[in-house]
Amino acid sequence: MTQYELTKMAGAVIAALLLIFGMKTFIDIRLAGHGHHGKSAGYTLPAAVAVAGGAAAGAPAEAGFSFAKVAEALPKANVENGKDIFKKCTSCHSVEKGGKALQGPNLWGIVGRAKGAVAGFGYSEPLKAKGGDWSYESLANFVNNPKGYIAGSKMVFAGLPAASDIADLLGYLRTMADTPAPLPAGK
Ligand code: HEC
Incomplete structure (x- = not known):
């Protein structure tokens, strides 16, 4: 060769x-x-994206989370810190009065507002089916673990693990309303 x-x-x-x-x-x-x-068709956004830059990036929602801790912390909520925590939400939610819908609905007056109430916003079927108003308790549970509280919700957010952060956040959100919702009874 x-x-x-x-x-x-x-x-x-x-x-x-x-x-x-x-x-x-x-x-x-x-x-x-x-x-x-997963079982669902289409694509799944990595949950960590939703909390990019946050301390809780990628952290799983706290197991055994209880609203009792949030209720206890609410009267002493740090509203300024809550406003800061809300920055994790602003990529998808406006909160000022008359703010436009982004990926998620506007959240003005969310405490005490009916679930799925923004006219014209394309809520998921499971959220619409949940019914009732957003109480402090349901908001805390949803924000702690969106898909745990409403299976099939299209809110892609990993969840806030710390009860104190959730209390501060709700302490801020209640001020974003014509009339701030009263704090949980007896507290
Ligand atoms: C990646 C985008 C995204 C992020 C980040 C996000 N959300 Fe959402 N959110 C949504 C979408 C989409 C919906 C509608 C969910 C559905 O229809 O299942 C929603 C729904 C909600 C609702 C129900 C509103 C209603 O009118 O019933 C609340 C309350 C809420 N989000 C609070 C928050 C808070 C508080 C944060 C931050 C801690 C947050 N969201 C972060 C996308 C997001």
Whole structure:
């Protein structure tokens, strides 16, 4: 064999190997991708995106979260801190009176407002079906773990784990209304 033929053969072998490994990697990637998909069709945004820049990025909602801690902290809520925490929400929610809907509905007067009340906003079916008004308790539970409180909600937010943060946030949200909602009874 001449040097030229040898080089050509080596080239052919390398090309064949590349093809085989390339195919295998391609198939692996396809299979791995399938493993990650949930039952629902379409795409799922990574939840961590919703809290990008927040201390709670990627943190799972606190297990055994109880509203009692929030109710206790509410009368001493730090409204300024609550306004700061609300920055985690502003990518999707305006809160000032008459503010426009973003990815989520405007939240003016949310404490005590009926669930799914913004006319023309495309709420998910599960949120519309939940019914009732947004009490401090339901807001706390929803903000702590949106999909835990309303399975199938389209609010992509990992949740605020700390009861004190939720109390501060609700302490701020109640002020964003014509008449601030009274604090939970007996507190
Ligand atoms: C990535 C976007 C996004 C972020 C971040 C987000 N939300 Fe939402 N939010 C939504 C969407 C979308 C809905 C509508 C959910 C549905 O229809 O299931 C919603 C619904 C709500 C509702 C119900 C409103 C109503 O009219 O019934 C409340 C309350 C709420 N969000 C509060 C918050 C708070 C507080 C934060 C921050 C801690 C937050 N959201 C962060 C997208 C977001």
